[in-house]
Amino acid sequence: MVKAIQEAEKNTSGEVRLFVEGKCNYVDAVDRAKEIFFSLKMDQTKDRNAVLFYLAMDDRQLALFADEGIYRRLGESYWNDKVKKIIKSFTKDDYTGGICSVIYDIGDALKTEFPYESSDKNELPDEIIFGN
Numbered sequence: 109m110v111k112a113i114q115e116a117e118k119n120t121s122g123e124v125r126l127f128v129e130g131k132c133n134y135v136d137a138v139d140r141a142k143e144i145f146f147s148l149k150m151d152q153t154k155d156r157n158a159v160l161f162y163l164a165m166d167d168r169q170l171a172l173f174a175d176e177g178i179y180r181r182l183g184e185s186y187w188n189d190k191v192k193k194i195i196k197s198f199t200k201d202d203y204t205g206g207i208c209s210v211i212y213d214i215g216d217a218l219k220t221e222f223p224y225e226s227s228d229k230n231e232l233p234d235e236i237i238f239g240n
Contacts, residue, residue: 109208109236113126113234115215116211116215116218121225123158123232124161124218125234127148129165130240148160153175157177158178159173159218160172161210172210178217178221193206193213194206194210
């Protein structure tokens with residue numbers, strides 16, 4: 109999955125991070141994703157184009173949380189469609205494939221909206237973050 113993140117970020121200034129934990133301490137996974145997003149300072153990218161993929165395995169919850177720069181450009185329906193795509197893969201027990209596929213999709217969207225420029229740098233680490 110780290111390779112998928114690196115590949116997704118290759119041609120864009122955008123950033124993608126994956127946070128995995130067992131249980132979600134919130135009723136709504138989006139609220140938990142938002143908390144993590146800001147605690148990881150993902151809102152501090154130059155173009156406000158970072159995306160957090162949040163997954164609570166034991167509770168079977170997930171969320172995509174995108175910063176305002178990319179969220180506004182793609183719109184709510186884009187993000188809802190990506191969540192549906194992930195869920196469809198998960199119902200087929202294709203967890204890795206579903207996660208990677210959506211990460212690649214997000215990378216393509218970031219490449220279109222925020223193409224790579226020679227002055228761009230990797231602003232956030234690519235490794236998977238494991239919570240409690």
